[in-house]
Structure formats: structure tokens, C-alpha cells
Amino acid sequence: MSDLSRLSLNTATTKKWTLAEAVDGCVRAGIPAIGPWRDRVHEAGLDKAARLIKDAGLRVSSLCRGGFLTAADAEGQAAALADNRDAVLEAVALDTRELFLVVGGLATGEKDVVAARQRVADRLGELVPFAVEHGVRLVLEPLHPMYAADRALISTLGQALDLAAPYPADAVGVAVDTFHVWWDPELKAQIERAGREQRIASYQVCDFNLPIAADALLSRGMMGDGVIDFATIGSWVRDAGYSGDIEVEIFNQDIWDADGDAVLATMKERYAELVLPFA
Amino acid sequence: MSDLSRLSLNTATTKKWTLAEAVDGCVRAGIPAIGPWRDRVHEAGLDKAARLIKDAGLRVSSLCRGGFLTAADAEGQAAALADNRDAVLEAVALDTRELFLVVGGLATGEKDVVAARQRVADRLGELVPFAVEHGVRLVLEPLHPMYAADRALISTLGQALDLAAPYPADAVGVAVDTFHVWWDPELKAQIERAGREQRIASYQVCDFNLPIAADALLSRGMMGDGVIDFATIGSWVRDAGYSGDIEVEIFNQDIWDADGDAVLATMKERYAELVLPFA
Numbered sequence: 001m002s003d004l005s006r007l008s009l010n011t012a013t014t015k016k017w018t019l020a021e022a023v024d025g026c027v028r029a030g031i032p033a034i035g036p037w038r039d040r041v042h043e044a045g046l047d048k049a050a051r052l053i054k055d056a057g058l059r060v061s062s063l064c065r066g067g068f069l070t071a072a073d074a075e076g077q078a079a080a081l082a083d084n085r086d087a088v089l090e091a092v093a094l095d096t097r098e099l100f101l102v103v104g105g106l107a108t109g110e111k112d113v114v115a116a117r118q119r120v121a122d123r124l125g126e127l128v129p130f131a132v133e134h135g136v137r138l139v140l141e142p143l144h145p146m147y148a149a150d151r152a153l154i155s156t157l158g159q160a161l162d163l164a165a166p167y168p169a170d171a172v173g174v175a176v177d178t179f180h181v182w183w184d185p186e187l188k189a190q191i192e193r194a195g196r197e198q199r200i201a202s203y204q205v206c207d208f209n210l211p212i213a214a215d216a217l218l219s220r221g222m223m224g225d226g227v228i229d230f231a232t233i234g235s236w237v238r239d240a241g242y243s244g245d246i247e248v249e250i251f252n253q254d255i256w257d258a259d260g261d262a263v264l265a266t267m268k269e270r271y272a273e274l275v276l277p278f279a
Numbered sequence: 280m281s282d283l284s285r286l287s288l289n290t291a292t293t294k295k296w297t298l299a300e301a302v303d304g305c306v307r308a309g310i311p312a313i314g315p316w317r318d319r320v321h322e323a324g325l326d327k328a329a330r331l332i333k334d335a336g337l338r339v340s341s342l343c344r345g346g347f348l349t350a351a352d353a354e355g356q357a358a359a360l361a362d363n364r365d366a367v368l369e370a371v372a373l374d375t376r377e378l379f380l381v382v383g384g385l386a387t388g389e390k391d392v393v394a395a396r397q398r399v400a401d402r403l404g405e406l407v408p409f410a411v412e413h414g415v416r417l418v419l420e421p422l423h424p425m426y427a428a429d430r431a432l433i434s435t436l437g438q439a440l441d442l443a444a445p446y447p448a449d450a451v452g453v454a455v456d457t458f459h460v461w462w463d464p465e466l467k468a469q470i471e472r473a474g475r476e477q478r479i480a481s482y483q484v485c486d487f488n489l490p491i492a493a494d495a496l497l498s499r500g501m502m503g504d505g506v507i508d509f510a511t512i513g514s515w516v517r518d519a520g521y522s523g524d525i526e527v528e529i530f531n532q533d534i535w536d537a538d539g540d541a542v543l544a545t546m547k548e549r550y551a552e553l554v555l556p557f558a
Contacts, residue, residue: 111508117464146425148462149489149506159464183427185396185438210428214493227428229390 002272006279008033008061010204010249011040014263015256019044022260023056029264033059035247041090050093060096061245062139062202063087069123070104070116070153077123080104084127091136098201099131100139100175105150117153121163124172132171139201140164141175144183146216157181157190164199173201176237177249179208179220182228188236195240203237205230205275206250213253220250223270234278246271246279281551285558287312287340289483289528290319293542294535298323301539302335308543312338314526320369329372339375340524341418341481342366346380348402349395349432355386356402363406370415377480378410379418379454384429396432400442403451411450418480419443420454423462425495436460436469443478452480455516456528458487458499461507467515474519482516484509484554485529492532499529502549513557525550525558 009031011022019040026034034053041049041063053060066087071077084101091099103120110116124138131138140160143152154160157174164172174194181187194200207226213219223230248267255263288310290301298319305313313332320328320342332339345366350356363380370378382399389395403417410417419439422431433439436453443451453473460466473479486505492498502509527546534542 106506111506112511113462113508114511144424145462146423146491146495149487155462155464162464183392183424183432183434185434185441208428212425212491212495216425216491216495227385227390229392232391232393 002268002276004030004268004271005032006244006246007031007268007271008035008059008245008247009264009267010035010064010247011037012064013248013250013255013267014260017260019049020052023052023058025260025264026058027056028261029268031264031268033061033245035061035064035249036094037064038087038090041094046090046093050095053094059245060094061247062098062100063091063094063096064249065100065102065141066138067101067152068104069101069120070107072107072110072119080123081126085130088131088134088136092134097135097137098139098173099136100141100202102141102143102152103154105148105153113148113153120153124163125166128167128171137170137173137201139173139175141177142180144180156184156186157194158186161190161194161197161199169198173199175202175204176200177204177206178228178230178233179206182208182233187233191236191240195242200237200240200242202244202247203242204247204249205271206248209252218251218253220252222250222252222255222266223248223274230274231278234275238279246275281547281555283309283547283550284311285523285525286310286547286550287314287338287524287526288543288546289314289343289526290316291343292527292529292534292546293539296539298328299331302331302337304539304543305337306335307540308547310543310547312340312524314340314343314528315373316343317366317369320373325369325372329374332373338524339373340526341377341379342370342373342375343528344379344381344420345417346431347383348380348399349383349386351386351389351398356398359402360405364409367410367413367415371413376414376416377418377452378415379420379481381420381422381431382433384427384432392427392432399432403442404445407446407450416449416452416480418452418454420456421459423459435463435465436473437465440469440473440476440478448477452478454481454483455479456483456485457507457509457512458485461487461512466512470515470519474521479516479519479521481523481526482521483526483528484550485527488531497530497532499531501529501531501534501545502527502553509553510557513554517558525554
């Protein structure tokens with residue numbers, strides 16, 4: 001029997017399941033942790049969501065996600081801050097320290113990535129005190145550069161660490177998601193740096209499938225189905241001192257269409273074979 | 280009348296044209312330079328291709344492309360070297376100094392990007408003396424990270440410059456293709472570095488269209504149709520000292536289906552409006 005003690009199901013992997021169904025699925029599969037998306041939490045109701053996860057004995061590895069901080073107008077910026085403060089409070093209620101931020105892309109019609117990135121830095125600065133006050137860490141997630149324009153203008157781990165640098169390590173962390181960063185020629189050095197700076201807040205695993213799906217968001221694959229070398233990246237993350245939860249987050253139409261329990265069974269097998277030996 | 284003296288048509292933009300048709304199209308449009316792909320040159324025959332470009336009074340801005348250097352077996356490596364030596368000789372025959380290299384992705388079934396990148400470096404080292412002997416510069420082209428696995432394990436300008444560093448600047452250069460590098464948070468610094476190191480061998484322009492096309496290779500767009508800020512990137516390239524040809528290379532099914540002369544007319548307009556003022 002493999003050691004599943006660090007394995008966490010991100011609820012995006014089993015998209016058709018409600019939060020209650022995902023919790024039950026984890027319990028049936030012996031998966032001890034869950035990383036819920038906020039839409040699933042909202043559907044269930046925050047208090048009920050917190051209670052059903054706790055009653056099932058699961059740990060919340062992270063909350064996905066706040067962010068979308070790039071609005072150029074005052075109204076949009078105020079709305080983003082309000083939503084992110086809500087997300088911080090939701091993380092508290094769910095008893096997780098780690099709140100993922102997907103920082104957002106260009107504003108509508110905008111082409112100035114330098115200015116948009118500065119707005120991310122500005123909004124982050126406004127959010128940090130509130131997060132610190134509530135004991136929540138804001139987790140900057142670099143996304144694959146193919147999503148830079150419309151989802152996240154943080155494209156590398158090094159850039160995320162630069163953005164986090166002004167703040168304490170327990171206030172702003174970074175995520176290492178294999179899908180987003182596997183290609184980065186600086187990856188080893190930046191994972192080492194993230195370890196030294198004590199900012200690795202999450203290690204997420206899924207594969208990079210080829211060809212890229214017609215909907216580029218859905219190219220994430222089950223570990224082993226794509227091109228990613230989990231042994232190498234996992235060793236780097238381990239050697240950088242990360243010993244926390246390992247979340248599996250997969251957007252993939254075939255996996256979404258499959259039976260949830262079967263998906264969790266495959267996920268456990270692949271985790272045991274490809275991820276755990278190097279974790 | 281705009282100054283088109285630095286504008287070059289990369290023949291991939293008008294995919295359905297033969298080389299002779301592309302040359303004629305450039306002449307009709309008053310475009311003074313052409314960047315042929317090798318398949319179009321081979322179709323025409325090398326000597327005939329060289330003659331028809333020269334007789335038309337066009338300049339060859341670059342030759343696309345050699346590369347694909349990542350074979351893991353001796354036979355594949357020998358074949359790659361032979362093909363790239365042919366490409367060097369073709370560049371000589373076509374009277375261009377600049378030979379693009381798209382370095383290749385992972386070998387079949389391979390997941391070790393570190394090892395595959397080392398093979399790129401090794402093959403490059405073997406090719407440089409031959410290229411130098413023939414007065415041709417090997418131009419390393421970073422490709423967008425979405426093509427890392429299957430097309431080019433050089434994903435950033437910084438990485439290309441690191442790989443070029445052991446060689447003289449007139450032996451190994453780098454290309455700045457807006458589509459591939461616009462997202463890079465290090466872009467300004469690396470363009471400045473490329474200028475200092477005198478390695479900018481080509482500036483290619485096209486846009487990054489959203490959503491990403493179902494065939495991800497075909498997401499390149501006409502300047503102005505996507506998210507790229509040509510003013511900012513163009514200024515960086517100009518300030519880095521680049522004053523050479525500016526090639527337009529677009530893989531896009533709609534553009535390939537359109538009338539070639541109409542494509543060139545639009546290309547000249549967009550170049551004059553979006554690129555030339557900052558070049």
C-alpha cells in the first residue's frame with residue numbers, strides 16, 4: 001500500500017462532482033486532503049462546506065482561487081480587492097493557510113504588459129496586510145506563458161518570486177505546478193531559490209499533453225500521459241525542502257467525462273508510480 | 280508613401296505561393312526583401328531560386344530553417360548535421376548570412392529536457408566551425424514555451440543567448456520573434472543584453488491571436504489582430520541597436536486562404552502603422 005499521506009485532490013480534477021461528492025470520493029479512495037475551488041464551496045455554502053470537509057476528516061491543502069488583479073479602472077480594482085478579501089475569509093473558514101492567486105491577464109483591449117504587471121504588484125501590496133491579519137498566505141501561481149494574455153501575467157517562477165520578494169515568506173508564497181513550469185530553462189535554479197526563500201506553498205502535479213487541446217485550457221493530463229519528467233522536477237522540489245501536500249489538478253475533458261472513482265484510482269496509481277518516489 | 284526598405288516577406292506568410300510567385304508578389308508590392316523557407320527553395324531548385332530572387336532585385340533577409348538537433352541516436356545526429364550543413368550551403372547560395380535554427384524538442388518518448396538541451400548545445404558546437412567557414416551565422420530562435428516539447432527546447436531569449444555565449448557574435452546570433460517572446464518578463468533586459476552582445480540577427484513580427492487556434496501552430500496573426508505591443512518591443516529592439524530587416528512570418532489558416540496580394544497590402548499597412556514608427 002502506497003503512502004498517500006501527502007496526496008490531495010484538487011476539485012477541478014473531478015469537475016462534475018459537487019464538493020460533497022468530492023469529499024466522499026476522497027474518503028472512499030483514502031485520499032487525506034482536498035483542494036477545493038471556490039465555486040464548489042459557494043455552491044455548498046461556506047459553513048456547510050467547511051463542516052463537511054472537517055467531518056470527513058480531510059485536510060484542506062489550499063483554496064483555489066483569488067486573483068484577477070489587473071483591472072485598469074477604479075471600480076474593477078475595488079471589486080477585485082473585495083473578492084480577494086472574501087477569498088481570504090473563505091480560506092480561514094476552510095482552515096487552510098494557502099490561497100492561490102491567478103493574477104489575471106491584460107485588461108480588455110490593453111496591450112501593455114508592463115503596466116498590467118505593475119497593477120498586479122500594486123493590488124498585491126494592498127491585499128497583503130489583510131491576508132496577514134487573517135493568517136492566510138497569498139500564493140502566486142505562475143501560469144504557462146500561453147495563458148499570459150488572458151489569465152495570468154505571471155509566467156515564470158522567478159517572476160513570482162520577484163513579486164513576492166517585498167513581503168515575508170509566510171505572507172506571500174509561490175506555487176510550483178508542473179504543467180505551467182516544466183519547460184522553464186531556469187526551473188531548477190528558481191525552485192532552489194524558492195526553497196531558500198521558504199516560499200514554496202504548494203506543489204501541484206499534472207502532465208502536459210500533446211497535441212495541445214483545441215481548448216488550450218484543457219491540455220492538462222494525468223501524470224504519465226504527457227511529456228513531463230516528474231522524477232526530475234519532484235526531486236528539485238523535495239531538495240528545496242518542500243514536504244507539504246501534493247495536489248493533483250487536471251482540466252481535461254476526457255477525465256471530466258470519466259467516472260470519478262475511476263479517476264481517483266488512476267490518480268493514486270500514477271502518484272505512487274511517478275510522483276511519490278521522488279517526493 | 281511609407282519607407283518599406285527594411286520590410287521582408289517570410290514565405291510562410293503566403294503559404295500557397297511558390298517561391299517564384301512570392302518573389303513576384305514582393306516586386307509588385309514594393310517589398311525589397313524575402314525570407315524563404317527551404318521547402319520553397321527546394322521546390323524551385325537552389326540555383327534557380329537564387330537566380331530568380333537576385334534577378335528580381337530582392338534581398339534575402341534570412342533562410343528558414345535548419346535545426347532539429349535533438350536526436351538521441353548516432354544516426355539521427357549524423358542526419359541532422361548533414362541537413363544543417365546543406366542548409367548552410369543553401370544560405371551561401373542564396374546570399375544571406377542568417378540561417379535560422381529551430382532546435383527541436385524531445386526525442387520520441389523522451390522526457391529529459393535537460394539532456395535534450397545538452398544535445399542541442401553539443402550539435403551546435405559541431406556545426407559552428409562549418410558555418411563560420413562559409414560565412415553564415417547560425418540564428419537561434421527561441422520558440423514560445425507551448426512548443427517546447429515538440430519543436431524547440433529553447434524557450435527564452437536569455438536561454439538562446441546563454442547557448443550562443445561560447446561563440447563569436449558573427450557565428451551564432453539570436454532571433455527576436457514577437458510571437459514567441461512577447462510574454463517574457465525578462466524580455467527588455469534580454470533584448471538589451473542581445474544588443475550589447477551584438478547577437479540580434481533578425482527581428483520577426485506577427486501578432487499573438489486569442490483564442491489560441493485549435494492547431495496551436497496557427498495562432499500567429501497579422502500585426503494588430505492580437506495582443507502584442509509592437510511599439511514597446513520594437514523600441515527595445517531599436518534601442519538595442521538593431522537596424523536590419525524586419526520579417527513578417529505568419530502561420531494562420533485565414534491568411535493562407537486569402538489572396539496573396541491582399542495579404543501583402545495589409546501587411547504593408549500594418550507595418551507602416553504599428554511597426555515602422557518604432558523601428
